[in-house]
Amino acid sequence: MSAPIRLDGKVAIVTGAGRSLGKAYAIALAGAGAAVVVNDVDEQTAAQTVTEITDAGGKAVAVIAPVGPTETADALVDAATTHFGRLDVLVANAGILRDRVLWKMGDDDFDLVIATHLRGSFTCGRAAATAMRTQGTGGRIILIGSPAGQFGSFGQTNYATAKAGLVAMARTWSLELARAGITANAVIPTALSPMTATIPAYTQVYEDYVAGGEIPTEYRRDHALGTPADVASLIVWLASDAAADVTGQAIGIGGDRLSLYAHPTVLRHLDHDGGWSADQIDTAWRTELAAQAQHSGPPES
DSSP: OOOOOOOTTOEEEETTOSSHHHHHHHHHHHHTTOEEEEEESOHHHHHHHHHHHHHTTOOEEEEEOOSSSHHHHHHHHHHHHHHHSOOOEEEEOOOOOOOBOGGGOOHHHHHHHIIIIIIHHHHHHHHHHHHHHHHTSOEEEEEEOOHHHHHOOTTBHHHHHHHHHHHHHHHHHHHHSGGGTEEEEEEEEOBOSTTGGGSHHHHHHHHHHHTTOOOOHHHHHHSOOBOHHHHHHHHHHHHSGGGTTOOSOEEEEETTEEEEOOOOOOOOOOOOTTOOOHHHHHHHIIIIIGGGOOOSSOOOO
């Protein structure tokens, strides 16, 4: 067997690390040897994550602040460099939900989700990249996407938009940061969490899991739905030296399934001398293109 993946000597920031997936990421990174800056808006849950890490022999400090503002991003990087001397890994995980169908979604519903997921990842990513470039030893930026951002999701204009944007952000940063040895990837997790509990099909499975029950095999395999710890192993690998050549990717994990998502690509193109009239487009669509049109929503398992 190969040696276990280790992160000894590395320092990571994990936003939204007070509970659920973010907590699992922080604990797994610390378990692999990294020192961790634990960020959350909830002081009690952040402190609990820090306690679990330190009680197990790891190193962690908490920064209590909402992501989005530049001041928070700067404070997170400052905590990493002040307490642990460097910064090697950013996991931009913090997020919220404000689900509404389009015609019922208010400005605040949209703005708050975008500010947390998208702007929060941007400001933290910018601050981390600046520190990593100055440090000169490379780094890892890991953004957290969602199947909603890959396929669309009814009632989640704000969330799906933010998550799709994060994948594009990772791909862009993979180009901009390559010369500095900094990778940027998006993880697409599927795990039981308070967020997935809002999906009616998974509510009972989540409640059973919280009560201590096992996740049925059909959900782990056919729905790629497992525990937060199932996702955390991918975070550890992407943070490690073993993944130094992996960048610009969207990688999904959940339950028993590991997935690599495709980049958007042109399915088919047609050329017409002199351009296209509306009538010609209609004919081309019905005779050539419609059969290749893709449906919104996740594919069947």
